[in-house]
Amino acid sequence: MKIENDATLPSGFRAAGLHVGLKKSGASDMALLVSDTPATVAAVFTSNQIKAAPVKWCMARAASRKGRAVVINSGNANCCTGEKGLRDAAQMAEWTASELGVKASDVYVCSTGSIGFDLDMKTIGRGIPRLAEALSPQGGEEAAQGIMTTDNAPKFVTTSFKADGKTVRVTGIAKGAGMIEPNMATMLCFLMTDAAVAPSSLQKALKSAVNESFNRISVDGDQSTNDTVLCFANGASGSDSLKPGHPGWAAFEEALLQVARVLAWKMIRDGEGADKVIKVEVTGAGTAKDAELAARSVANSLLVKTSWHGTNPKWGRVMDALGYSPARVDESKVSIAYDGVVAVRNGIKTKASPDRLKKIHSQERFTITIDLGLGKGASYVFGCDCAHKYIDINI
């Protein structure tokens, strides 16, 4: 399955992205994605207890497991905006529905940007007709630009495979340069496919793909009020309805996962202010949950992140973060390796050359493998270093 770094849309999808006037910088600030025919929709939302108005709107829509379009603005999160925020999100859906000739309940709405400010509805109201007019099967990249905030580059990826003799395409566009920054760097991802997929199977496949992609990255441990992943499947490829048991199902699941993984990778690579991506692998944990808790504790430790930035193999900080994680840890059974070079065995440092470890830490990408020596639980998370730039971006 070839993953391609372009934004080719699957059959029956059109997209647009424009500067409508929300961002003073003149950067693109709205996007619209449309399926020409009714699509099956799966969705995953933030687990933050405080949810932005558009998230509430989408959650209500997603219950139907169908939809036609999603309209997105960047520059303002429409969060902590009370009743007016809910009305504004509904209004965005209504205006979009009216332009497209569909029902407002089939239009999803996402926002990303600062919390606590009312949307400039006059500007949005003028922008939506322009977006509808600009819709094109070639508009994927423009749409990816329209949803950016602190991202350094638009994020998109596509892949295709054969099912029932038809070519099926899966394309994703996303934004996010933090996991997850509420003020500027919410994570949004829109996945589109021309496969026909049974609604409950699509939701299951999306949840699983998100768990093995976006849920495996951490820039700063923050989770946004606006995080949203939507997946539209419109069946325009002419494939039969895919679901478990169908010969094309495994390929579809794999395509969805790979597209999500590449987008997650692009996010962590673009992590606010970060220079490096580090995979923290935990094996030998008492349970899979413990492995995940241990990996997150290490990846989110500010002390570990600053030592990565300083290219210093301070494995003592890794031990410390393991020790205060909620996972069960026995110091005398812990081993730590950097790109396969074992620095700690049974809780004690080995004779591994400090220079060699320092060289590994100076790479843009490396893997820390932590074996807890307690059981068979395994998990991983991608983290990044913490640099001055992170502070500068978020100050």
Add this chain to the structure above:
Amino acid sequence: MKIENDATLPSGFRAAGLHVGLKKSGASDMALLVSDTPATVAAVFTSNQIKAAPVKWCMARAASRKGRAVVINSGNANCCTGEKGLRDAAQMAEWTASELGVKASDVYVCSTGSIGFDLDMKTIGRGIPRLAEALSPQGGEEAAQGIMTTDNAPKFVTTSFKADGKTVRVTGIAKGAGMIEPNMATMLCFLMTDAAVAPSSLQKALKSAVNESFNRISVDGDQSTNDTVLCFANGASGSDSLKPGHPGWAAFEEALLQVARVLAWKMIRDGEGADKVIKVEVTGAGTAKDAELAARSVANSLLVKTSWHGTNPKWGRVMDALGYSPARVDESKVSIAYDGVVAVRNGIKTKASPDRLKKIHSQERFTITIDLGLGKGASYVFGCDCAHKYIDINI
């Protein structure tokens, strides 16, 4: 009760601090505190699952609730050092006991510094007799210097009160510029009093004082492998044995709490790279535990900390951190005030002047009061901003 910024020791205590050769910088790197007579001892240790060798030594000693001395080195944590580390900690106690003519089991041992390196026992062995020789009732300040790592200044404080017509003194010395950094900024605190105190009452009073002082500060959310608080009560003031019900008990509890609080304040004020101290108060939580979880989530959010550094009243980040905390939160009931100026009421921003909020954020010290509007649970934590300097110190 007057809190004085000096290191006057209570009656019957002597102290010393010296450069013995562990730190290449030539800075003071060992300290010794001694009670001339057997003292009652209370202790609180790190809850990190990975504990340094001296912590394990102290935990075994503290079961007896008595002791005579504590010997401390800075520059090396003697952590993740296996069996040799345990032998080295025991050896430090034995050498000290031999110099003082007491039992090794009455000598406590603390270490602070880098994790994973064997102690330089030759240097320590030469240092201990010199420390014993330098012991003096005036040695409190030198001892405070001997335990410093990234601290910008030694930390000590004393207070006194009357019990049974006798003057009772409580003095504390401490180190720590993070809550808590394992590699350099472990928190150590030694409290000494010439009160006589019943052992179980001393332990209870210490636990309560620690909970309302050191457990209420957070620099970076990390908890060290070496954190230790020891309290020695030798009775040299001639007071009766203090315990609940004794007329002097309330004053003693208060003295212990105030000394611990001032030392905790000195730590957060010296927070690595920090310019500001912010009190995060949570009221109206469903439970006291929820209030604490909510306060910690806000105080430890890297995004909140960077916005404090930037003097930006980004209350949206506070809302976000509340939303992802484990505490129960209902957006529509949250109010947020900065030094009494209400910025958010029922989840919506007020008309409070942004300039006024920015001015409050530019102070070296301010209070955020968060009312969750759900119940009567209340708690607080002192946090600090996150600056470039934090990264520079920990790189």
